[in-house]
Amino acid sequence: MLRVLLALMALPVFSVWAANAPAKLPTNGAVILQYHHVSDKTPAVTSVTPAQFREQMAYLADNHFNVVPLSEVVKAIEEQRALPAKTVAITFDDGYRSIGRAASPILKEYGFPYTLFVAVEPIDKHYHDMMSWAQLRELVAQGAEIANHSWAHEHLNRRLAGETEQQWLARVENNILKAEQRISDETGQNWKMLAYPYGEYNSQLQAMLKQHGFIAFGQQSGAAGVYSDLTALPRFPVAGPYADLKTLKVKMHSLNMPVLKQNTSNPELSQGHWRPELRVTLDMSDINPKQLMCFVQGQGAKKPTWLSANEFSIQADRDLPSGRTRYNCTAPSKSRGQYYWFSQPWLRPNDNGQWLRE
Template sequence: MLIRLCLALFVVALMPVKVASAAVILQYHHVSETSPAVTSVSPAQFNEQMQYLAQQKFNVVPLAEVIAAIKQGKALPAKTVAITFDDGYRNIAENAAPILRKYGFPFTLFVAIEPIEKGFGEMMDWNQLQALADAGATIANHSWGHEHLIRRLPNENREQWLARIRDNLERTEAAIKQHTGQSVKTLAYPYGEYNTDLQQLLQQMGYIGVGQQSGAAGQYSDLTAIPRFPVAGAYANMETLKAKLNSLNMPVIAQTPTNPQLDLSDTQPVLSLKIVMDDIQKSQLTCFVHGQGKQLPIWVDADTFTIQAQKPLPAGRSRYNCTAPSKSQSGYYWFSQPWVRPLADGTWVQE
């Protein structure tokens, strides 16, 4: 009996460890008590969140490691997290970086160049960014002037617009390389806005695109629209953040439409998703429409459903979010589709 028990334990020890095919990417802007609440967490909140990651033994890795795994179709260890910051505010160097050093957590900082070059008071300068890079931080592309990249200039045609954006991103990447020695060719879309033309441009340029729509990243993620969970304001709540940290990559294998930018006439888009159902609790799959609350999906067949806003979406940015519990593990599969629509006259919401 003892010999059989020992043999069984030996066989179990040789079995491969089950790994998850998802990673949660966190997105921050400010870590400060004096910046706008809607884009901020306080230093105390940030420390609590990082302490939780450390105590719960989350696998905090550089964003590049998550991207490499998606590219190569490799699974990541369970509870994998990457930490990112957008814009390059000085309070990240002053308040967030010391906390991250304390826990030994890597992070990526997406920066726009114009605010640095113009010396805006709340932004880091190149010396601070170089110091962070020397200490192990990744500095990445957030466009030259934090522009709405999908918006064309007056009388600008598609080819002129794409050429302008290509130049914008290349100049930004060159400035980052000049000042920090880094060039990872990863763009965080300003405002989280992108469209299929911009995605195709990034693909041609050999860039990765990172959005602001919620969801876990993994093998089913588009490398030109990788999701992140924003952490700020109402989304900085520790209890809701815990659920997001344990979310899973929704296995979407077909989607219609794929373009987040809506036409003037398309105010209530019908989103169709085909998903791998093996581990999905189908009866509990639920969607939410921005500003309109919970909506149940309409199943077209065994693995395809649609969701549609019941009222017109507002001009500007909005989302459809869909979640479903796993059959085999704790946590929810999570998918978010961003939308951007112009005003009725074809112009954009001013920000």
């Protein structure tokens, strides 16, 4: 099982500190699945085939998972209520036509609710393979939730040339609020839920979203629950090699890591600080410290350094590369056959301060 977990820890994963999370609450939380394409004709890195998707939905149904709307998960976390065991929410990013053609009929067959995060401009400009507003309204009539994925699927954390921090934040704020209003006008829905494009965010974005009452989601693994930050909720990406049901089953049963405190939760690294030290304080009631193992993306498994009975540190041995990376940590539950899963994302520009082009 350790070999499986080390392989799984190479997935895109995040989690951050919920400052007011009550200690000793159940940590089953909810597993939020993130999809893009459901097709066998689209890039494998962002796709599951219809056959794989049906197999995954059948597994949820046959094993009596509690599949609920994403808004219900959010409400429970906001109210700091424990979610039922085996709770799952299903989400899709971007709004591709394959969701309406291939995924929606399967979801309807099983009676599963779901959420689509859509960017406005790709729909307005009829980008290839994107659903129209009329098609999205049809899904709304069937019970789907439509939420915010920014105006044009931008890298929200990146400033334009010559832009001050104040100008950048005002631009992004307008972007998100304008997109939210347009989605409301077109669909009649206003969930105030944002999926960060590319899973990229920083502490300034989080503070701005919190001010406007938004909940936000990354593109990272881990169960969401009372110990999660409501402006950086984790999801499990399901695509390519990560769509295999054998490993996906482990993730579907994962637990919300009981993180009480971190020394930092801002993913964006400051210039030259390419080997960040992360210190994490846990509720250790159901965790054996000897069984917690971490993973530095691109550098392999790394044992944590325990600073006290409930605080550990993890630090890369080499500089993290430019772009998106993460530290992942998992630990088996002492009382259940499931794994706690924690991750901290990092965003690093090039040495000259410029971001990689994507």
